[in-house]
Amino acid sequence: MLHLPGRAASGRPSRIALFGMGVLSAAAAMWGAPAAAQSYPQRPIKLVVGFPPGGPTDAVARIIGERAAQTLGQSVIIENRPGASANIGAAYVARSAPDGYTLLFSTAGVLSMNPFLYKNPGYEVKDFAPITEAVRVPAIIAVTPSFPANDLKTFVQMAQKDPGKISFASAGFGGPPHMAAELLMSVAKIKMLHVPYKGAAPAIADIMGGQVEMGMFDLPVLLPQVKAGKVKALAITSTARSPLLPDVPTIVEAGYPDAVYSNWYGLVAPAATPAPILDQITKAFVGAMHDPAVHEKLVQMGAIVVASSPAEFDTRIKEEAKMWGDIIKKAGIKPE
Numbered sequence: 001m002l003h004l005p006g007r008a009a010s011g012r013p014s015r016i017a018l019f020g021m022g023v024l025s026a027a028a029a030m031w032g033a034p035a036a037a038q039s040y041p042q043r044p045i046k047l048v049v050g051f052p053p054g055g056p057t058d059a060v061a062r063i064i065g066e067r068a069a070q071t072l073g074q075s076v077i078i079e080n081r082p083g084a085s086a087n088i089g090a091a092y093v094a095r096s097a098p099d100g101y102t103l104l105f106s107t108a109g110v111l112s113m114n115p116f117l118y119k120n121p122g123y124e125v126k127d128f129a130p131i132t133e134a135v136r137v138p139a140i141i142a143v144t145p146s147f148p149a150n151d152l153k154t155f156v157q158m159a160q161k162d163p164g165k166i167s168f169a170s171a172g173f174g175g176p177p178h179m180a181a182e183l184l185m186s187v188a189k190i191k192m193l194h195v196p197y198k199g200a201a202p203a204i205a206d207i208m209g210g211q212v213e214m215g216m217f218d219l220p221v222l223l224p225q226v227k228a229g230k231v232k233a234l235a236i237t238s239t240a241r242s243p244l245l246p247d248v249p250t251i252v253e254a255g256y257p258d259a260v261y262s263n264w265y266g267l268v269a270p271a272a273t274p275a276p277i278l279d280q281i282t283k284a285f286v287g288a289m290h291d292p293a294v295h296e297k298l299v300q301m302g303a304i305v306v307a308s309s310p311a312e313f314d315t316r317i318k319e320e321a322k323m324w325g326d327i328i329k330k331a332g333i334k335p336e
Contacts, residue, residue, distance in 0.1 A: 050086025
């Protein structure tokens with residue numbers, strides 16, 4: 001009987017042939033990743049934002065993405081996929097091909113809060129590879145203009161006297177504004193009534209109108225209303241005063257250093273994206289934030305530019321996940 005090379009008499013591949021195929025497969029994997037990285041990118045890159053156009057997350061993504069595109073030599077296209085506290089956009093990216101052409105511009109809520117707030121958000125944190133924490137944005141603690149307290153300490157004293165009487169607005173269950181208020185309540189030992197809205201705009205409108213008394217929103221979101229006198233700022237949740245609101249004291253100055261809070265916006269990719277491609281993306285986006293014009297635009301929005309490394313961002317995500325997981329458990333917030 002004639003035996004084909006590399007086959008046993010049974011017709012099945014011999015051990016030698018199987019070994020050879022394994023070597024070839026390993027070599028292809030080793031050579032394929034650098035080859036893909038060398039040719040990357042060959043087409044526009046999609047940057048998914050889990051919020052509607054016009055908000056601060058969308059604005060920051062566009063500012064950084066536009067400059068990163070110049071380095072990458074391809075367009076960076078913002079694709080808004082809002083819904084379910086940004087879970088829809090995150091799940092979409094988690095299921096996307098890990099080729100560097102679909103990225104997620106995320107907030108702290110998606111990666112450090114939502115996994116504890118939703119039974120099935122459609123993704124897990126391990127589905128993503130961290131690239132960079134782009135910016136941090138503190139919140140403004142604001143009340144309706146007619147509210148009798150003019151500083152945070154007085155506000156807390158009023159809340160302590162009447163637990164559950166003061167209401168606070170959020171942009172929705174489980175989002176950063178909700179969690180920021182939960183942190184304040186935990187630290188200050190107060191209880192307020194949560195009134196969730198479908199977005200920041202209607203929530204802030206009701207604070208201005210007096211239907212709800214208080215809210216904590218990212219500085220870029222509330223800045224116009226504070227400057228126009230439509231809401232009253234009691235404190236900013238950072239360790240240093242904002243140059244955009246120099247007269248508003250920090251939460252540390254008010255006596256609550258453990259309630260320091262900032263929402264962060266960062267860039268991640270599908271977990272299996274090759275390391276050489278991740279390196280190119282990191283260099284382009286971190287480099288964009290070091291551009292003086294980009295840096296100035298972000299600062300004027302009220303953002304604190306971070307531009308961290310992937311390892312630093314990974315640590316940040318894990319630390320925040322532990323913190324928010326503990327707060328959610330202590331507050332008795334049940335997953336939806």
